[in-house]
Amino acid sequence: MFRIVNLESSHSTMNSTAPHIEPERPTPTLHELNEREPQVLLYIIRQHVLTAQPIGSRTLSKITDLKLSSASIRNVMADLEERGLIGHPHTSAGRVPTDMGYRYYVDSMMQGTALSQDERSAIDAQFQDAMPAGLTELLRSSSHLLSRITQQLAVVAAPSLSSAILERVELVSVTSDKLMVIISVRSGIIKTIILNVRSEVKREQLDSIASLLNERLAGLTFQQIRESFADRLRDSEERDRDIIRLFIDSSDRMFAETMDAESVCIEGMKGITRQPEFEDADRLRNIIELVENQDIIVHVLHAVNRERALTIRIGQELQDSKLADYSIIAAPWRVGQLNGTVSIVGPKRMDYPRMAAIVQYLARMIST
Amino acid sequence: MFRIVNLESSHSTMNSTAPHIEPERPTPTLHELNEREPQVLLYIIRQHVLTAQPIGSRTLSKITDLKLSSASIRNVMADLEERGLIGHPHTSAGRVPTDMGYRYYVDSMMQGTALSQDERSAIDAQFQDAMPAGLTELLRSSSHLLSRITQQLAVVAAPSLSSAILERVELVSVTSDKLMVIISVRSGIIKTIILNVRSEVKREQLDSIASLLNERLAGLTFQQIRESFADRLRDSEERDRDIIRLFIDSSDRMFAETMDAESVCIEGMKGITRQPEFEDADRLRNIIELVENQDIIVHVLHAVNRERALTIRIGQELQDSKLADYSIIAAPWRVGQLNGTVSIVGPKRMDYPRMAAIVQYLARMIST
DNA sequence: ATTAGCACTCCGGGTCATCGAGTGCTACCT
DNA sequence: AGGTAGCACTCGATGACCCGGAGTGCTAAT
Numbered sequence: 001m002f003r004i005v006n007l008e009s010s011h012s013t014m015n016s017t018a019p020h021i022e023p024e025r026p027t028p029t030l031h032e033l034n035e036r037e038p039q040v041l042l043y044i045i046r047q048h049v050l051t052a053q054p055i056g057s058r059t060l061s062k063i064t065d066l067k068l069s070s071a072s073i074r075n076v077m078a079d080l081e082e083r084g085l086i087g088h089p090h091t092s093a094g095r096v097p098t099d100m101g102y103r104y105y106v107d108s109m110m111q112g113t114a115l116s117q118d119e120r121s122a123i124d125a126q127f128q129d130a131m132p133a134g135l136t137e138l139l140r141s142s143s144h145l146l147s148r149i150t151q152q153l154a155v156v157a158a159p160s161l162s163s164a165i166l167e168r169v170e171l172v173s174v175t176s177d178k179l180m181v182i183i184s185v186r187s188g189i190i191k192t193i194i195l196n197v198r199s200e201v202k203r204e205q206l207d208s209i210a211s212l213l214n215e216r217l218a219g220l221t222f223q224q225i226r227e228s229f230a231d232r233l234r235d236s237e238e239r240d241r242d243i244i245r246l247f248i249d250s251s252d253r254m255f256a257e258t259m260d261a262e263s264v265c266i267e268g269m270k271g272i273t274r275q276p277e278f279e280d281a282d283r284l285r286n287i288i289e290l291v292e293n294q295d296i297i298v299h300v301l302h303a304v305n306r307e308r309a310l311t312i313r314i315g316q317e318l319q320d321s322k323l324a325d326y327s328i329i330a331a332p333w334r335v336g337q338l339n340g341t342v343s344i345v346g347p348k349r350m351d352y353p354r355m356a357a358i359v360q361y362l363a364r365m366i367s368t
Numbered sequence: 369m370f371r372i373v374n375l376e377s378s379h380s381t382m383n384s385t386a387p388h389i390e391p392e393r394p395t396p397t398l399h400e401l402n403e404r405e406p407q408v409l410l411y412i413i414r415q416h417v418l419t420a421q422p423i424g425s426r427t428l429s430k431i432t433d434l435k436l437s438s439a440s441i442r443n444v445m446a447d448l449e450e451r452g453l454i455g456h457p458h459t460s461a462g463r464v465p466t467d468m469g470y471r472y473y474v475d476s477m478m479q480g481t482a483l484s485q486d487e488r489s490a491i492d493a494q495f496q497d498a499m500p501a502g503l504t505e506l507l508r509s510s511s512h513l514l515s516r517i518t519q520q521l522a523v524v525a526a527p528s529l530s531s532a533i534l535e536r537v538e539l540v541s542v543t544s545d546k547l548m549v550i551i552s553v554r555s556g557i558i559k560t561i562i563l564n565v566r567s568e569v570k571r572e573q574l575d576s577i578a579s580l581l582n583e584r585l586a587g588l589t590f591q592q593i594r595e596s597f598a599d600r601l602r603d604s605e606e607r608d609r610d611i612i613r614l615f616i617d618s619s620d621r622m623f624a625e626t627m628d629a630e631s632v633c634i635e636g637m638k639g640i641t642r643q644p645e646f647e648d649a650d651r652l653r654n655i656i657e658l659v660e661n662q663d664i665i666v667h668v669l670h671a672v673n674r675e676r677a678l679t680i681r682i683g684q685e686l687q688d689s690k691l692a693d694y695s696i697i698a699a700p701w702r703v704g705q706l707n708g709t710v711s712i713v714g715p716k717r718m719d720y721p722r723m724a725a726i727v728q729y730l731a732r733m734i735s736t
Numbered sequence: 737a738t739t740a741g742c743a744c745t746c747c748g749g750g751t752c753a754t755c756g757a758g759t760g761c762t763a764c765c766t
Numbered sequence: 767a768g769g770t771a772g773c774a775c776t777c778g779a780t781g782a783c784c785c786g787g788a789g790t791g792c793t794a795a796t
Contacts, residue, residue, distance in 0.1 A: 056758050069770050074759070092758045092777045134562065170540050174552045180560075184542045192548075192560055194502065269656050281649040288637050288656065424789050439739050442790070460746045460789045 038109060039066065040076045041085055045097050045105050049349050052276040054094030099315035099348065102327070106312050106352055113353035115361055119149060123358075127365055135159070135189055135335065138366065140265060142342060146362055147268025150355055151275065152346030153291070155328075157301055158263045159189065159338035161222045161256070168218060171210045176200040181254060187336025193254050195246060209240055213247075221337070222255040229255075264298050266291050277325075277347045286322065290345070296322055297345060304330045305341050310360050315348050329355050331363035342366065406477060407434060408444045409453055413465050413473050417717050420644040422462030467683035467716065470695070474680050474720055481721040483729055487517060491726075495733055503527070503557055503703065506734065508633055510710060514730055515636025518723055519643065520714030521659070523696075525669055526631045527557065527706035529590045529624070536586060539578045544568040549622060555704025561622050563614060577608055581615075589705070590623040597623070632666050634659050645693075645715045654690065658713070664690055665713060672698045673709050678728050683716050697723050699731035710734065 043064050047055045057070040057077060066073075077095055080086045085101035088094065097105070126145045139156045147154035165186040172180045179195045216232045217225055229251040236244045247254075269291055278284055290296055300318050304311050314327045327350060330343035342363050344355060411432050415423045425438040425445060434441075445463055448454045453469035456462065465473070494513045507524045515522035538550040547563045584600045585593055593600075597619040604612045615622075637659055646652055658664055668686050672679050682695045695718060698711035710731050712723060 054758090058758075070758090071760095071770050071772090072768085075769090078760080088759085090777060091760095092756095092775085094758065168542070170542060170548075172538050172540055172550060174538060174550060174558055175535070175556075178558070180538075180550060180558065182540060182542060182548060188543075190542055190546070190548070190562065194558065267660075269660050273653055273656060279649060281647060281652055284649055284652040284656070285641055288641060288652070292635075292638050422789090426789075437739050438789090439741090439791095440737085443738090446791080456790085458746060459791095460744085460787095462789065 034079075036066075036068075036076055037080055037083075039064075040073060041080055041097070041101060041105065042109055044077075044080075044086060044095055045101065048097060049351050052349060054089060054096050056094035059094070097349075099317065102314045102348060102352070103317070106314070110353050110356075113357045115354075115357045119358060120361065122149060123362060123365060135338075139340070142362060142366060143265050143267045146342065146344060146358070147271055150268075150344050150346070150358055151271040152268060152344040152350065152355070153266060153272050153287075154268045155264060155266050155297055155301065155341075155343045155345060157298070157305070157341040157343075158258060158265070159335070159340040161185065161189075161191075161258065161338070163337050163339070164189070164222050165337050166217055166220055166222065166225060166255075169210055169213045171206040171213075173197075173201055173203070173206060179206075183254060185336075185338070187338055189338060193250070195250055197243070197246065201243060205240065205243070209243060209247075212236065212240075222257070225255045226252060264294055264301075266294060266297065272346060275347060277349070283325070286325075290322065296320060297328075300328065301330060301341055301343060304328070304343075305332065308332050308339075310356060310363075312352065312356065327352075329359045331359045333363040333366040335367055402447075404434070404436075404444055405448055405451075407432075408441060409448055409465070409469060409473065410477055412445075412448075412454060412463055413469065416465060417719050420717060422457060422464050424462035427462070465716075467685065470682045470716060470720070471685070474682070478721050478724075481725045483722075483725045487726060488729065490517060491730060491733060503706075507708070510730060510734060511633050511635045514710065514712060514726070515639055518636075518712050518714070518726055519639040520636060520712040520718065520723070521634060521640050521655075522636045523632060523634050523665055523669065523709075523711045523713055525666070525673070525709045525711075526626060526633070527703070527708040528673075529553065529557075529559075529626065529706070531705050531707070532557070532590050533705050534585055534588055534590065534593060534623075537578055537581045539574040541565075541569055541571070541574060547574075551622060553704075553706070555706055557706060561618070563618055565611070565614065569611060573608065573611075577611060577615075580604065580608075590625070593623045594620060632662055632669075634662060634665065640714060643715060645717070651693070654693075658690065664688060665696075668696065669698060669709055669711060672696070672711075673700065676700050676707075678724060678731075680720065680724065695720075697727045699727045701731040701734040703735060 040060070043060055043066075044055050047060070047063065057073040061068055061070040061073050068076075077086065080101075081088075081095070084098060085104055086095040087098050089096060123145065126141065136158070139158065143154040143156040145154075146156070167184045167186045170182040170184075172182065174180050174194075176199070177197055179197050179201065181193045181195060183191045183193070185191070212233070217229075230248050233244055233248065269287060272278065272287065273284060278287065300313070300320060300323065303319075304313060310329070310331045312327065312329050315324055318324070318326065318328065323345075325347065326345050327348045328343055328345045329350075329352070330341050332339055332341055342359060344359055346355070408428070411428055411434075412423050415428070415431065425441040429436055429438040429441050436444075445454065448469075449456075449463070451468075452466060453472055454463040455466050457464060491513065494509065504526070507526065511522040511524040513522075514524070533554040535552045535554045538552075540548045540550065542548050542562075544567070545565055547565050547569065549561045549563060551559045551561070553559070580601070585597075598616050601612055601616065637655060640646065640655065641652060646655065668681070668688060668691065671687075672681060678697070678699045680695065680697050683692055686692070686694065686696065691713075693716065694713050695716045696711055696713045697718075697720070698709050700707055700709055710727060712727055714723070
């Protein structure tokens with residue numbers, strides 16, 4: 001066992017069981033590394049996260065309590081580099097973790113971390129205030145909060161409605177040629193849609209259609225409704241014929257997967273640009289593009305979203321050249337039948353344990 | 369009279385009537401300048417807008433058809449500088465228009481410009497497609513379009529509802545504890561609000577309250593309603609007492625100035641950062657802040673908005689240090705009782721005539 | 737009034753030397 | 767045999783320096 005000095009964050013243990021078998025494999029498992037290698041890797045990552053700079057053997061030997069000379073550390077480093085866990089930007093620079101290095105760290109060395117009391121209570125406080133408002137408000141303020149405490153880009157995806165369950169439909173005629181459809185979902189979300197009608201529909205007729213819709217559709221998921229909308233209303237009364245037609249034509253819009261407003265909300269550009277990696281104008285432009293052109297992130301989140309658990313994707317793993325320098329941490333939340341994702345996007349050099357804990361905790365809080 | 373060669377945009381005349389009176393004034397009027405000064409100023413501005421670089425006397429004497437040597441031009445330049453219309457970044461650099469220079473140009477030398485046929489039809493085309501959707505959609509797509517064709521930041525402010533006229537109110541109970549208020553405004557906008565109630569309200573009761581509200585409030589402006597809401601409902605029936613109370617408490621929210629969603633929509637960061645002034649990382653950070661922290665721009669727009677006409681504000685005139693390097697061009701639009709603003713924000717070095725024409729034209733198109 | 741000429745200023749880019757941090761290797765120590 | 771000291775080497779960052787070009791301001795000549 002060892003302790004860490006000169007590195008303030010001390011939450012994290014290491015499982016370093018060692019007998020090393022089969023030395024040649026692209027992705028080394030823990031067992032292929034000797035006892036010292038993971039330790040050095042860990043120090044490199046920690047220090048690099050802190051300083052944003054390549055770490056040399058000398059500084060490492062001074063900073064750690066491994067009681068090793070810089071020369072020995074250089075040897076270990078050479079091994080780590082051979083395994084692809086670290087690299088150097090140029091010949092005479094210090095070492096920097098590679099994507100694989102971070103991946104190894106996240107998989108094998110990062111134990112769950114408790115949030116500091118401060119952070120926990122900061123989040124709790126926010127939730128006290130924001131609670132009264134609706135879900136969408138809650139999500140918006142969550143992303144605000146998240147970006148502020150992590151200093152990363154916070155991305156909160158609006159709930160997907162595919163497995164939402166319809167509670168009730170109401171129809172209201174708002175003007176002579178506009179009809180409002182109010183769709184309420186089983187855990188409190190309300191969605192409204194305007195339909196254009198040819199001529200004003202009488203209230204009695206609306207009521208009868210509404211009760212017909214409720215009778216046939218209530219309790220079904222949006223997906224089911226979309227698939228069988230026309231079938232379920234086939235035998236409607238003659239006099240409502242053309243209105244029913246209108247509903248059938250608009251059903252995809254009414255029961256679409258996503259909410260009407262923007263389906264995602266990205267915040268925190270200001271904060272993230274304070275990080276040292278964004279001294280460079282090109283990186284800034286890069287971020288600007290990511291934020292303005294939300295599709296890139298949305299697309300990735302969609303892929304990540306399938307695993308219904310805390311997920312970390314690092315650099316190239318994101319499969320997108322524009323995101324190659326970033327990592328994302330995403331966690332799912334679920335309120336009733338609704339589920340969405342809360343996540344952060346930031347430079348690969350991030351404090352994974354802390355960030356993961358924050359994202360996770362926030363996701364749990366939303367799910368209440 | 370003179371013609372311009374070597375400068376492609378040729379739309380613009382100049383009124384150069386000359387007898388100069390009272391030479392000492394902070395803001396020189398046209399008459400204080402001799403015949404040649406405005407010409408040179410014009411060339412400097414044109415060329416600077418084109419190249420983004422300081423303009424020297426030599427290049428100017430070659431480019432223009434003024435038939436003047438560089439030395440003569442230097443003399444004119446010295447005069448212009450004395451008047452505060454141009455300046456140099458450092459001793460041996462060319463000249464750059466100052467805020468006052470641009471102002472003078474905009475006020476006295478810039479004649480209204482016709483849009484090129486291409487641009488006009490590009491805008492028209494967009495409007496053909498976007499029309500069917502609602503007003504908010506229209507605004508959103510307008511800002512998209514505007515940012516694309518101007519390559520500046522496009523800012524479209526949502527309509528202010530202060531002079532909106534209430535058409536009708538509808539009340540619907542969506543769940544047992546939630547009540548939806550649907551407020552429709554005289555020219556097609558619909559706003560919805562959710563109120564939390566203690567226990568479900570019966571439909572008959574809702575209907576009677578709704579008709580009471582309509583009776584008392586329809587036809588009034590939002591402002592009037594806000595001011596006298598409580599008064600107008602003072603003598604309501606006893607059994608509705610607590611619900612009316614709820615309405616009175618929520619009236620400010622229901623009849624607020626702004627729409628519920630974001631009250632402004634800023635787009636085009638990607639485009640504007642292509643401009644040469646944004647090579648610099650600090651300028652990029654500046655833009656990021658402006659976009660993320662919308663208040664700055666909103667605040668300025670609010671001030672500009674009061675003049676109900678095309679308005680151009682340049683640099684310091686915007687009275688905000690964060691905007692000191694930018695100009696904004698704003699034009700009001702009006703649909704029925706609703707009015708809002710469409711505008712662009714960009715570096716002071718912009719093609720004012722063209723930009724003004726585009727903004728103006730777009731505002732007119734929206735007002736239909 | 738215009739212009740040619742000239743001295744001067746300043747920026748930007750290139751070269752060069754230097755410094756410091758870091759590596760990789762070898763030889764040496766225990 | 768693992769650890770370490772030492773050393774040569776590499777590379778980037780920094781700063782000094784120079785030089786050319788673009789531009790100005792002034793003066794004197796046209």
